[in-house]
Amino acid sequence: MAVVFEKTKGLTDKPTHYCPGCTHGIIHRLVAESLEELGLLDKAVGVAPVGCSVFAYDYFSCDMQEAAHGRAPACATGIKRVHPDSAVFTYQGDGDLASIGTAEIVHAAMRGEKITTIFVNNAIYGMTGGQMAPTTLVGQKATTAPLGRDADHAGMPIRMSEMLATIPKAVFIERVSVHDVPNIIKAKKAIKKAFEIQMKGLGFTMVEVLSTCPTNWGKTPIEALKWLKENMIPYYPIQNFRTPEEVK
Amino acid sequence: MAKELWKGNEAIAEAAIKAGCRFFFGYPITPQNEIPEYMSLRLPQVGGCFLQAESEVAAINMVYGAAGAGARVMTSSSSPGISLKQEGITYIAGAELPCVIVNIVRGGPGLGGIQPAQSDYFQATKGGGHGDYHLVVLAPDSIQEAVNLVQEAFDIADQYRNPVMILGDGMIGQMMEPVEFTEVKRRQLPEKTWATTGLRGRKEHNIINSLFIDPAACEQHNLKIFEKYAQIEKNEIKVEEYNLEGAEIVFAAYGTVARIVKNAIKALEKDGIKAGLIRPITLWPFPKANFLKAAEMPSVKAFLSVEMSMGQMVEDVELSVKGKKPVYFYGRTGGMVPTPKAIVEEAKKILGGAK
Numbered sequence: 210m211a212v213v214f215e216k217t218k219g220l221t222d223k224p225t226h227y228c229p230g231c232t233h234g235i236i237h238r239l240v241a242e243s244l245e246e247l248g249l250l251d252k253a254v255g256v257a258p259v260g261c262s263v264f265a266y267d268y269f270s271c272d273m274q275e276a277a278h279g280r281a282p283a284c285a286t287g288i289k290r291v292h293p294d295s296a297v298f299t300y301q302g303d304g305d306l307a308s309i310g311t312a313e314i315v316h317a318a319m320r321g322e323k324i325t326t327i328f329v330n331n332a333i334y335g336m337t338g339g340q341m342a343p344t345t346l347v348g349q350k351a352t353t354a355p356l357g358r359d360a361d362h363a364g365m366p367i368r369m370s371e372m373l374a375t376i377p378k379a380v381f382i383e384r385v386s387v388h389d390v391p392n393i394i395k396a397k398k399a400i401k402k403a404f405e406i407q408m409k410g411l412g413f414t415m416v417e418v419l420s421t422c423p424t425n426w427g428k429t430p431i432e433a434l435k436w437l438k439e440n441m442i443p444y445y446p447i448q449n450f451r452t453p454e455e456v457k
Numbered sequence: 458m459a460k461e462l463w464k465g466n467e468a469i470a471e472a473a474i475k476a477g478c479r480f481f482f483g484y485p486i487t488p489q490n491e492i493p494e495y496m497s498l499r500l501p502q503v504g505g506c507f508l509q510a511e512s513e514v515a516a517i518n519m520v521y522g523a524a525g526a527g528a529r530v531m532t533s534s535s536s537p538g539i540s541l542k543q544e545g546i547t548y549i550a551g552a553e554l555p556c557v558i559v560n561i562v563r564g565g566p567g568l569g570g571i572q573p574a575q576s577d578y579f580q581a582t583k584g585g586g587h588g589d590y591h592l593v594v595l596a597p598d599s600i601q602e603a604v605n606l607v608q609e610a611f612d613i614a615d616q617y618r619n620p621v622m623i624l625g626d627g628m629i630g631q632m633m634e635p636v637e638f639t640e641v642k643r644r645q646l647p648e649k650t651w652a653t654t655g656l657r658g659r660k661e662h663n664i665i666n667s668l669f670i671d672p673a674a675c676e677q678h679n680l681k682i683f684e685k686y687a688q689i690e691k692n693e694i695k696v697e698e699y700n701l702e703g704a705e706i707v708f709a710a711y712g713t714v715a716r717i718v719k720n721a722i723k724a725l726e727k728d729g730i731k732a733g734l735i736r737p738i739t740l741w742p743f744p745k746a747n748f749l750k751a752a753e754m755p756s757v758k759a760f761l762s763v764e765m766s767m768g769q770m771v772e773d774v775e776l777s778v779k780g781k782k783p784v785y786f787y788g789r790t791g792g793m794v795p796t797p798k799a800i801v802e803e804a805k806k807i808l809g810g811a812k
Contacts, residue, residue, distance in 0.1 A: 221662075252655035254526070266664045272653035274525045275666040277548050280518035283510065287522025287530070288653065290506045291480060295655045313518070316511035 217241045219250055223267045230423040230430025232387045233261060233329065237268055239393070240300065240327055243401040244271065249296040249408070254288050256281040258310075260302035261335040261422075279310025282317035285324045296404060298325040303344040304334045307369050314373070321378025321412035325403045328369060331420040332441060339425030343367045346444055351425075366444065370417045374450035380412035382450040386419035386442060388434045399449070402456065411453045419445055460635040465600045465625065466491035466533075468636050469559060470499065472607040473531050475638060478557070479505030480530040482519035484512055484538060487571045488627045489561035492533040513538040517545030517558075524554035525665035527652030529611055533559035535627075536577050537568060539585075546620060547586030551667025553682070555614035557607065558592070559623045561630035564792040572792025573627030575712060578769035581624050582741040589679050591686050593621040593693060594740040596711045600634040606738070608641040613693060615646045617685055624740060626765060627792075628713040686742075695738035696747050704733030706804050707751050709762040709774045711737050714795065718763050721800035731756070732804060740770070748777035759807050760784045763800055765793070783807075 219241025227233045244250050253271035259278035266273035276284040281299035289297040306328050334340040341351035344366050348357040374382045385396035403414035419441050421433035470492045483493040500507040510516035523530040539560045562577045564570035581594045597603035610621040653663045669675035710718040715736040722732045737744050762771035771786040787803040789795045
């Protein structure tokens, strides 16, 4: 019988702990497939964050480090400077990257660290139980914003891709989504491109992936995908912000 | 090799390079700036990498990444900066990564001052960050000793997979002394088969991590680390005993203060008072047995811990002496340095009272 689909060698056989309907699983697969297809699994080192994807080190089959909350880009900097020929990536959520780790991500981008950041934005703190994130939409309810995010009190949600795209050495910045199949295919292309650009040594690369959190959004998986499309994408537009001339 | 005149901070940096350190991540803070400055010039010359981080927090996490990737790596800072690094230090200890951290201590608390102090003793020896862990803490009293200890520190770190701290007061960093870079005996070290280098043909992936979500596994991890600490306590204690024979009073002092105390001991001798000194070189592990042995000497009437703090090491002296003899404290703090005269007066006061 012909094999039409196989699980990527970039993932281990360990069952993940993610909630039903969560899109982390898809994003893990896209990253792992990209590494495998580019022949990078043998020299990849990933950095897991603190948040829902804290156990990512058990799921990716390449070498992995687990960083402190928000510090993955600094940790990845250390790894990449020691092994410049390796493919180094961070996998970070929005609490990790856009709140506690803003200094680390901005300065890794400023230095043009030759790493790839996979920024998973689901507009909420998942692991700790649904608290307001810097990315939580105005009016969106969270356990620390029970009446919904009030822009006057908590400010406006932060758009990290737009911010980082102003930095000269952040050479590849793209926002993608995984709420339907065409977008999943586009997301994979962006992730693969980011790794290719990293390996060319052109600078810092990041793919922001809009993701769902059915559990903490209080929705079914299907409702969550719809909610992402209708609410997140208008505020967080899917687009490429930066691509280096060399690969255009 | 002939002796050369070196500034402490620069000598520490050169010693690290001689020990094979090729990566340094730091952030400016007085009085340790000559370390990153020297590294920024020298490391590229030897094929290494110096990087000025955006903060102490980032710097220590770069150290985590580089140490986890198998490199010999160092960072340096001074008291307020070391406070910022504590998060990273506990992760490094938890993930059992080898590295060297230099703290050129200044006055505190808060922003404190920029003059020499020893008020980070608790922070260095009792943990510093959260959780059960220890650093190996080495406290040089001269630039020559700093040069030797820095080189050995990398071997200790690699041997036990544990961070090592060089605790030097601001005087060690800022003064100049003659130094000889002698060949330090290298230890036989295990290969870093655990490092995240990329698989490069290896079958199983390596994971650098300090998370153990199952409490039983987390306890097991702690027990394993503490077995290592027991070995360190057994093998790595360094201490100088000075003039203890027949001493009536035994000083406890470390770092540059120990040198001031030696002057006080000479002055006391002229006045017919016999005084000795126990100088812990490793602050953790602490040389408890040396203090207990001195406490059991019939000639010894009392101990006096002299520190540039409000009294921190004195607690370890008390614990070591086990109530066998009285333990006193004299200290200056905030960047003030005790004088031999004041130490002599303090000793006389104690002996007068103890007689």
